[in-house]
Amino acid sequence: MTQYAHIDNPIPQKLPHEFQHAGGLTMGLDAMSAERLAELGWYPVRREPLEPGASGYAPIELIGSEFVIASMPGDLEAVKAQKHAERHTALIAARxxxxxxxxHRFDSDPASRELIQQAVIGAMLAQSMGMTDAQFSTLISGGWRNTDGVPVVATIAGMIALGLALGAHMGRCDQASQAQKIAIDTA
Structure with missing residues (x-):
């Protein structure tokens, strides 16, 4: 989970759900874009470890479009939090x-995943209704298209298998992320 700090009070925190600004109430701060948050003075916080052997004050500074906190050596929880945030970002990117x-290569962004899931449900319904592969192919405009836009999956069984392949892809991504989580937590 990304923490944020405000320009007037650079203490890392979760974004508030309601935020009073310039006499008005802005709601849903956690759903705003990074640009809008910056306009309101909110910036993400990144922790950066100091060199081993360093001592003294660990300042928080606004560098570019983020606050950077120099973590003191031994600040393991801060490093773990940063690593978990990086792990989550990598999980979303992998998915x-x-x-x-x-x-063939297929897209798996959120919209593509939803469309594949809907097409798989359609294939299962077509199968239960006794529809032929030719009828199903017509139903999905000649076949499900790969990343290059070429129709390559045109049968009921093929569509269901594509859905299973998507599920396996998501499972591999989650499994790799869980392995990283365990490694971070036991560090």
């Missing part, structure tokens, strides 16, 4: 990076 099935 959205696409997957291979039957020699």
């Amino acid at each position: 959205d990076a696409g997957f291979d099935y039957d020699g």
Whole structure:
């Protein structure tokens, strides 16, 4: 979870759900874009470890578009929090990076995942209704398209298998993230 700090009070925290600014009430601060948050004085916080053997004060500074906190050596919880944030970002990127099935590359961004899931449900319904592969292919405009826009999956069984391949891709991403989580937590 990313923490934020305000320009007037640079103490790292979760974004408030309600925020009073310039006499008005701004709600849903945690749903605003990074640009809008910066306009309101809110910036993400990143922790950066000091060199081993360093001592003294660990300042927080606004550098570019983020606050940077120099973590004192031994500030393990701060390092773990940063590593978990990086792990989560990597998980989302891996999920959205696409997957291979039957020699073709398919998109796996959130919208593509939802469309594949809906098409799989449609294939299962078509199967239960006794629809032929030719009828199903017509239903999905000649076939499900790969990343290059070429129709490659045109059968009911193929669509269901594509959905299973998407599920396997998501499982691999989550499994890798969980392994990283365990490594971070036991560090």
